[in-house]
Amino acid sequence: MKRTAFRRRTAWLSTVAAVTALALTGCTRTSGDGSAPAAAHRVRDLGYAQDLRISDAEQRLVAGCMGRHGFRYWTDRPLSLAESRPLGYVQDDVHWARTYGYGSRIAAKEDRARLRNPNSAYRKGLPTTRKAAYDTALDGGRRAELLRTDVPGGGEVTKRTGGCDAEAERRLYGDPRTWFRLDTTASNLRPLYVGKLLHDRRFTAAVNAWSACMKRAGHPYPDPDAARQATREHPAVQTRAEEARNFAAEVRIAVADATCARQVSLRSVGRDREAHYLARLDGEYGARLDAYRQVRLRALERAERIVPART
Numbered sequence: 449m450k451r452t453a454f455r456r457r458t459a460w461l462s463t464v465a466a467v468t469a470l471a472l473t474g475c476t477r478t479s480g481d482g483s484a485p486a487a488a489h490r491v492r493d494l495g496y497a498q499d500l501r502i503s504d505a506e507q508r509l510v511a512g513c514m515g516r517h518g519f520r521y522w523t524d525r526p527l528s529l530a531e532s533r534p535l536g537y538v539q540d541d542v543h544w545a546r547t548y549g550y551g552s553r554i555a556a557k558e559d560r561a562r563l564r565n566p567n568s569a570y571r572k573g574l575p576t577t578r579k580a581a582y583d584t585a586l587d588g589g590r591r592a593e594l595l596r597t598d599v600p601g602g603g604e605v606t607k608r609t610g611g612c613d614a615e616a617e618r619r620l621y622g623d624p625r626t627w628f629r630l631d632t633t634a635s636n637l638r639p640l641y642v643g644k645l646l647h648d649r650r651f652t653a654a655v656n657a658w659s660a661c662m663k664r665a666g667h668p669y670p671d672p673d674a675a676r677q678a679t680r681e682h683p684a685v686q687t688r689a690e691e692a693r694n695f696a697a698e699v700r701i702a703v704a705d706a707t708c709a710r711q712v713s714l715r716s717v718g719r720d721r722e723a724h725y726l727a728r729l730d731g732e733y734g735a736r737l738d739a740y741r742q743v744r745l746r747a748l749e750r751a752e753r754i755v756p757a758r759t
Contacts, residue, residue: 493741496534498748500758505751506616510586513612517585520570521612526561527554529758537672538718539702540709549698550676587611597629600636600733620747630740633733641725645718648725654717661708667701672714675705 494502507523514521530544531554539545548554571582583589588610595607609617609624621627645651655671662669669675679698686694709715 492745494744494748496532497529497757500529500532501755502620502744502747502751504758505747505754506620508755509616509619510612513615514585517581517612519582519585521586522566522570524561524565524567525758526558531557532758538709538715539672540706540715542703542706542710545702545706546699549695549702550679552679552695552698583611585611587613593624595625595628597625597632600633601640605632605636620750621743622746627743630736630743633736634740637726637729637733637737640729641722645721645725648721650717651721654712654714657712658708658714661711662704665704665708667704672705672709675701 504523504525507525511521511523531548531551533541533544535551539550571579574582580589584591588608592608592610593614595609596604599605607628609628614624617627618624658672659668659670662675667675669678679694679701682690682694
């Protein structure tokens with residue numbers, strides 16, 4: 449129910465989405481040549497399991513708040529911890545690939561859960577006047593406050609916030625304006641350097657080595673994104689037999705992908721080069737990133753008192 453709008457025109461690189469899994473590096477940054485730390489950040493970043501716990505806590509807080517307003521609200525945890533693992537540009541976990549391929553069945557499971565979301569059905573069944581009250585209780589409705597903040601690289605982003613959504617965020621993250629500003633910064637740094645990363649000599653050499661490995665394995669793809677996209681070239685509606693065959697092919701390619709990524713150390717090269725380019729932004733954004741991570745650590749401490757870890 450969050451309402452976010454961007455006021456800018458950006459020429460997005462077609463490959464930006466493919467690099468989202470080269471996640472922001474943890475506690476250290478590399479030097480100009482990538483060989484030694486140039487800046488150490490005192491605040492560690494969180495992993496996806498910890499992110500999930502904060503998200504689950506937020507849902508629990510929203511549910512409790514909605515109950516106090518006289519409405520029912522169901523929390524949403526359709527996936528296991530393993531199924532919730534982010535799938536990025538570099539996937540080098542062979543066991544995960546052997547079990548889930550590239551996650552097509554996980555995505556289908558999420559789609560089914562979204563279509564069967566009991567909150568949507570519950571709201572739909574409310575009388576008109578109660579629908580408006582539900583919306584106001586959940587996210588502030590038309591009276592929701594409009595937050596604004598600048599986006600790295602230029603432009604402005606806005607978000608409507610109110611109701612139980614805002615209350616849950618406040619209890620986890622503190623001041624909503626501060627959190628919105630920090631989260632916007634951390635979430636929008638990658639477009640500032642992703643073009644350079646994709647053309648980085650060491651990174652492209654590792655991708656080429658991965659491609660050669662894949663070709664030897666019988667899967668001639670130029671990069672991991674191309675391999676992944678090839679597994680999606682099938683009709684949207686499939687019979688069970690067709691789905692099983694396509695998933696088996698997906699698993700074969702995904703396993704080869706992960707195996708080759710491990711053999712050529714593609715993930716470590718990608719993380720090292722991303723750290724190199726991210727370090728160049730330290731002067732302007734380093735302090736804000738540390739503040740962002742500190743707020744998230746406090747949110748995790750609060751979340752741990754609200755919900756158990758997902759298994």
